[in-house]
Amino acid sequence: MLKDYLPWIIAGLVVLALVVGGVVLTRVAPESAATLRRRPRPPRAHFRNGDDEMPAPVKRAGVVINPTKFADLPTVRARITGTCVANGWGEPLFYETTVEDPGQGQAAQAVRDGVDVVCTLGGDGTVRNVASALVGTETPLGILPAGTGNLLARNLDLPVALESAVAVALTGRNRRIDVGELVVGAVPAVDAPDDGDDVPETHHFLVMSGIGMDAQIMAGTNENLKAKVGWPAYMVSGLKHLVSPEFRIGVKVDDDLEFRRRARMVVIGNCGRLLGGLVLMPNARVDDGQLDAVIASPRGVVGWVPVATRVATRQRKGHPTLDHKVCKEIRVRTDRPVPVQIDGDVIGEASEVSARVRPGSLTVRVSIT
Incomplete structure (x- = not known):
């Protein structure tokens, strides 16, 4: 008789086990999930390696x-x-x-x-x-x-x-500016023999380079006076050289034909502001990718009046005795050796100089505002 009911007894025990197990799981699972939700997340440093905890190197x-x-x-x-x-x-x-x-x-x-x-x-x-x-x-x-x-x-x-x-x-912030490159001396032709004489010198300039009167002014400035009064010492030297000798030049700007004229000075600038707030090249910028050149050929002391007026009024166009060229490259040849200055330093004399711009080749720290 028990054999007849044995399958039903086993089936009932299985069902009872399933019911009891389901009840237990419904009570434990929510509790476990809640426990997991309440568990705090480990701090970020817990996942870092020991090397990441090293302090950043100090700048110098x-x-x-x-x-x-x-x-x-x-x-x-x-x-x-x-x-x-x-x-x-x-x-x-x-x-x-x-x-x-x-x-x-x-x-x-x-x-x-x-x-x-x-x-x-x-x-x-x-x-x-x-x-x-x-x-x-x-x-x-x-x-x-x-x-x-x-x-x-x-x-x-x-x-x-x-x-x-x-x-x-x-x-401050980084600012890319142009640099002028000046070659002093004639650049030999590709097939010219190398005799070792008159090797061209290459210099960089950030402000201005020039030949003629402006180089004479730099060379003639009294160092003791400059130490006492500052930049006005250059003006004293400038007055002494207003009637400096003229020289003949041949000028080639970029791919244009060379032109000839008389001059007292040629200034090639990367920027245009001079001492005392004067501006020789009003539109010159240190990051415009080009050079500005001024060729001055006034005759006598009176001839400097329109030049001075042009500088004082910051006009780009002025008297015919003052030419203004904008270029990537410029070459100037003179009929005799004349003084050459680069950013205020006189480096000697030359009868040929060539300048070209190197756009954005120097990084300078400037004010953020």
Whole structure:
């Protein structure tokens, strides 16, 4: 008789087991889900490796100093160091220029030392030499004006006060600017024999280069007077050279035909602002991808009046004795050797110079606003 009901008993036990199991699961599952929802998420650092917890390296600036500009160099260094530390940077590395190396070698060493920005503390000549080592690289140039003219700093509207200039160099924005490349001397033809004589010299300029009277003014400026009164010393020298000798020139602009004329000076500029707020090339910009050239040929002292009027009124067009050319390249040949200056430094005499623009080849730190 039990055999007859055994299948039904087994089936009932299975059903009972399923019912009991379902009840248990319905009570445990919600509780487990709620527990999982309430469990806090591990902190982000829990998933990091030990290497990721290393602090970021401290940034460091390299400062190339022209020591002849300062009577108390240790104090200047301390001010720069204090500003760097106050802005969250490490102590800067300092490099001093020499007569043999006015900045290019020191800037290259700073880059090798791994600095984040290379700063110049000197005049436009120091800026030019340091920039020559940075052209074509991504390393930014910071300008700490300490010269008489500080023309590039003025054209970029950079602060002149030391602490403010350091702060801009550390925290400012990067701006790509053009660089002028000047070849002094005739460039030999491709098939010309190499006799080793009159090898052309290549220089970079950031502000202006020129031949003739403007180079004579730079060479004739009294250094003692410049130290006492600043940029007006150039004006004193300029008055002495108003009647400088004329010379004949042949000028070739880009692909145009060469033209000839008499001149007293030729200025090739990457930017247009001069000392004392004067503007020689009103439309010149440091990032327009071109050069501006001014050819001046006034006759006598009276002939400089329209030239001075044009500069004072910032007019691009003026008297016929003042030509203004905009170009990518320019070549100037003279009938005799004349003085040549680059960013205020007289480098000698030449009877031929060629200039071309290298667009956006230098990174400079400028103010954010």
